[in-house]
Amino acid sequence: MTDVLTQPRPIRLKGRSFLALALTPELPFADWLRRLDDLAARSAGFFLRRPVVLDVEGLDIDRAELRELVDQLNARNVRVMGIEGARSSLLGPDMPPAMTDGRPAADIEAPEKASAEPVEAAEPVMSAPPVAATPVQTTPSLVVSRPVRSGQSIFFPEGDVTIIGSVASGAEIVAGGSIHIYGPLRGRALAGSTGNASARIFCRKLEAELIAIDGFYKTADDMEPELRGKPGQVWLEGETIKAATLG
Amino acid sequence: MGKVIVVTSGKGGVGKTTSSAALGAALAQNGEKVVVVDFDVGLRNLDLVMGAERRVVYDLVNVIQGEAKLTQALIRDKRLESLYLLPASQTRDKDNLTPEGVEKVIAALKNAFDWVICDSPAGIERGATLAMRHADVAIVVTNPEVSSVRDSDRIIGLLDSKTLKAENGERIEKHLLLTRYDAVRAERGDMLKVDDVLEILSIPLLGIIPESMDVLRASNVGAPVTLADGRSAPALAYFEATRRLKGETLPVTIPGDKRSFLGKIFGRKAA
Numbered sequence: 001m002t003d004v005l006t007q008p009r010p011i012r013l014k015g016r017s018f019l020a021l022a023l024t025p026e027l028p029f030a031d032w033l034r035r036l037d038d039l040a041a042r043s044a045g046f047f048l049r050r051p052v053v054l055d056v057e058g059l060d061i062d063r064a065e066l067r068e069l070v071d072q073l074n075a076r077n078v079r080v081m082g083i084e085g086a087r088s089s090l091l092g093p094d095m096p097p098a099m100t101d102g103r104p105a106a107d108i109e110a111p112e113k114a115s116a117e118p119v120e121a122a123e124p125v126m127s128a129p130p131v132a133a134t135p136v137q138t139t140p141s142l143v144v145s146r147p148v149r150s151g152q153s154i155f156f157p158e159g160d161v162t163i164i165g166s167v168a169s170g171a172e173i174v175a176g177g178s179i180h181i182y183g184p185l186r187g188r189a190l191a192g193s194t195g196n197a198s199a200r201i202f203c204r205k206l207e208a209e210l211i212a213i214d215g216f217y218k219t220a221d222d223m224e225p226e227l228r229g230k231p232g233q234v235w236l237e238g239e240t241i242k243a244a245t246l247g
Numbered sequence: 248m249g250k251v252i253v254v255t256s257g258k259g260g261v262g263k264t265t266s267s268a269a270l271g272a273a274l275a276q277n278g279e280k281v282v283v284v285d286f287d288v289g290l291r292n293l294d295l296v297m298g299a300e301r302r303v304v305y306d307l308v309n310v311i312q313g314e315a316k317l318t319q320a321l322i323r324d325k326r327l328e329s330l331y332l333l334p335a336s337q338t339r340d341k342d343n344l345t346p347e348g349v350e351k352v353i354a355a356l357k358n359a360f361d362w363v364i365c366d367s368p369a370g371i372e373r374g375a376t377l378a379m380r381h382a383d384v385a386i387v388v389t390n391p392e393v394s395s396v397r398d399s400d401r402i403i404g405l406l407d408s409k410t411l412k413a414e415n416g417e418r419i420e421k422h423l424l425l426t427r428y429d430a431v432r433a434e435r436g437d438m439l440k441v442d443d444v445l446e447i448l449s450i451p452l453l454g455i456i457p458e459s460m461d462v463l464r465a466s467n468v469g470a471p472v473t474l475a476d477g478r479s480a481p482a483l484a485y486f487e488a489t490r491r492l493k494g495e496t497l498p499v500t501i502p503g504d505k506r507s508f509l510g511k512i513f514g515r516k517a518a
Contacts, residue, residue, distance in 0.1 A: 147449055149404030150397050151371075166449065168400045186447075 020051040020081065022102065027059060029069055033076075040076060047078040053099055057085025066090050139177060148173065148187070157194050169209060175199070189234075190217075197236050202246065206232035216241055249280075249360045251353060252492075253382035254424075255406075257398030259369030261390045262426035265462055265472065267366035268296045269482070270386070272471035273489040275330035279361040282321065284352075285335035286378035287368035288344060294334045297324065298469025308336035311348030317355050326474055331360070341374050353381040371405060379410050384420045384492070386453060390427045391439040396447055399423075403450060422453035424488060429458040430501055441501060452499050454488030456481050 026032045040047065054073075056066065070080050082099035083091060091098055139159040148154060148163055150170035160177035171187035173179050176194040184205035192199030192214040199213055206227050210219050213236040223243060231246040254267045264287075271283040285293035288308060294300040299322045305315035310333075317333075324330035333356070336343070356363045367378035379385060385406050389399040403421060412419040425444060432438045445452060456462075457480050465475035473482045491497055 146407075149407070150400040152404045166447070168447065169397050170401065171404075184446075 020053045021047070022053045022055050022084065023073075023078075024055045024057075025059070025069060027061070029065070029072070033072055036076065036078075047076070051081045052078055053082045053084055053102070054080050054096070055084045055102075056090070061090070063090050063092070067095065070095065141177070142175075147183070150187070167203075178202070188212075191234075192236070199236075201234040202232075204231050205229055206234075206243070211241065211243075213241060218243075249357045249363050250384060251357060251363045251365065251382045252384045252386060253365045253367055253379040254386045254388060255367035255375060255379055255402050256369065256388040256395070257371060257375075257402040258390075258395045261388050261395050262456070262462075263369070263388050264292045264296050264366055265466065266386065266388050266424055266426060266456070266485070267364050268293060268471035269473045269485040270489055270492070271297075271362070271364050272324075272327060272330060273473040273482075273485050274362050274364075274492075275324070275327045276473065277489075278329060280329045280331075280359070281362045281364065282331040282333055282356055282360045283364045283366060284333040284356070284378075285366050286344070286374050287366065288335045288339060288341040288374060289337065290368065291335035291337050293332060293366050294322075295469060296466050297332050297471060299324070299332050299334070300469070303334045306334045306336040306339075307352065308339040308343045310352055311345060312343060317352065326470070341368075341372075344374060344377050346377065346380070349377045350381065371401065375402075376405065376409050379406055381411055382406075382419060383412070384422065385410075386422050386424050386492075387448070387450065388424045388426055389444060389448070391425060391429075391433060391441070391444055393439065396439065396444055399448055403448065421450045422492070423448055423450050424453045424456065426456040427458045428455050428501070453491050454484050455499060455501055456484045456488075 052073075054070070066083075066086065073080055080096045082096050084099045084102055086098060088098070141160040141162060142154070142156045143162045143164070144154060145164040147165035148167045148171040150168040153172040153174070154161060154163070155174045157174070157176040159175070160180065161173055161175040162180040162182070163173065164182045166183040167173060167181055167185045167187045167189065169186040172190070173181075173188070174190045174193050176199075177192065177196060178199045179189045179191045179201045181189070181203035183203070184207055185201075185203035186207045186209065188210040189201045189203075189208055190212040191201050195214060197214040201211055201213065206223075207229060208220060208223070210217055211223075211234050212218070213234065216236060216239055218241045227243050227245060232243055233246050234241060234243045236242070254263050254270070256263050267283050271281045275281040283293060283297070284307065285291050286307070287293070294303055302322050305320035307320065309315040310317050310320050320333055322332045322334065324332065353363065365378045365382065368374040387399050387402060389395050406419050406421060407413050410419050423445065425441060428441070429438060433440050441452070441455060459479065459481045461476055461479035462472050462481050465472040468475060472479065473485045476482055477486075487497055
């Protein structure tokens with residue numbers, strides 16, 4: 001047999017962050033598991049298909065107990081993809097891998113909180129690969145101090161865009177954050193384009209052809225005619241685009 | 248060193264060629280040396296409007312391709328001896344206009360003339376971008392109507408990004424020439440008003456040319472309107488625009504004031 005792949009293509013290794021649900025079990029595990037069952041009973045499939053990381057930081061347990069806990073969770077269809085805060089002696093090749101340097105993210109809401117505090121389902125971590133925890137990040141902004149003409153496109157997924165001047169019919173502003181226009185908006189404005197539902201659009205004169213926030217859009221035809229030509233702001237409420245006059 | 252002016256609009260049929268010829272003739276009537284260059288390769292009209300169609304031998308493409316000297320291609324106007332025309336080719340493809348060739352021709356013209364007026368073709372393709380490329384001043388010809396205004400806005404965007412001046416970080420001087428303006432119809436709301444157009448385009452106003460039969464009549468006899476009938480309303484408006492172009496500050500009057508006054512009365516009665 002001839003070895004065809006004498007020069008095999010290198011395997012591509014890439015780092016990527018994912019959002020995982022971090023579970024913080026408490027001792028005694030039996031009680032904690034009961035509360036978990038309670039939560040699971042109230043919302044079937046809450047843990048299904050969600051990557052879960054077990055945070056055992058500060059728990060005085062041995063390897064057998066941890067092994068038992070993971071098995072119990074597996075039995076409840078909670079798939080543990082990694083364990084955080086465990087001494088290396090607690091882990092083995094038959095256990096989920098260790099995870100470190102998790103970065104806190106926004107809380108994931110547990111389905112309808114019951115009287116007895118259910119599981120600390122919050123505190124998800126960013127996992128594999130570890131990212132150096134960054135301090136407070138400022139969002140960049142872009143300021144354009146001349147009119148945006150028809151056919152021109154301002155694309156700034158990193159943050160807010162401020163236009164000092166008009167946005168002409170046939171021009172387009174795409175921002176990851178909010179859009180502020182100190183002039184008439186006659187073209188298109190697409191705010192929160194990278195999935196930011198809290199982004200807004202502000203302008204001195206609302207005559208837009210199209211406005212969009214986080215992918216939800218409205219054309220000029222769908223906009224309230226009484227807002228036309230007035231200073232206005234546009235925001236997203238649920239899945240509805242709302243607009244109102246300003247000032 | 249002469250000044251290079253591009254007369255452009257984006258949209259066709261708004262009056263670029265008429266305005267190029269009229270402004271060229273108006274400047275030349277003051278004794279300044281003027282050349283009007285037709286960039287509309289394949290659809291040349293400037294020779295007709297200037298009444299030189301029967302004297303065209305060589306054209307812009309011939310000069311660029313090295314088939315003729317610049318002096319051979321330039322046509323002197325029969326009425327004004329300081330007015331010249333550099334015609335476009337009617338038979339060649341517009342791809343024959345090369346950036347290097349255009350640069351050479353414009354540089355040579357700038358040395359020999361006080362004003363080089365480039366009559367741009369409609370659209371935003373090669374011909375239009377090459378016509379504006381070397382301009383010091385742009386005259387944006389616009390009709391008081393939404394599609395023309397939007398196209399002009401597009402052209403202003405290109406003037407601010409694709410011209411040599413813009414690429415060097417300078418701002419190209421831009422002026423709005425509102426043509427085919429009909430005060431009665433604007434008053435009635437059939438046309439955009441001057442203020443609406445100015446608000447959208449936000450560039451200084453060079454002049455307002457009234458819609459007039461005089462323009463058509465002048466084109467048909469092959470004379471720029473400023474030469475054919477110097478006392479007609481459009482001619483007077485072009486003369487005023489020329490003075491503003493040379494730096495004078497004149498208040499812009501809306502031509503046909505009498506008609507606009509009547510229009511106001513009729514407009515109210517109809518409402």
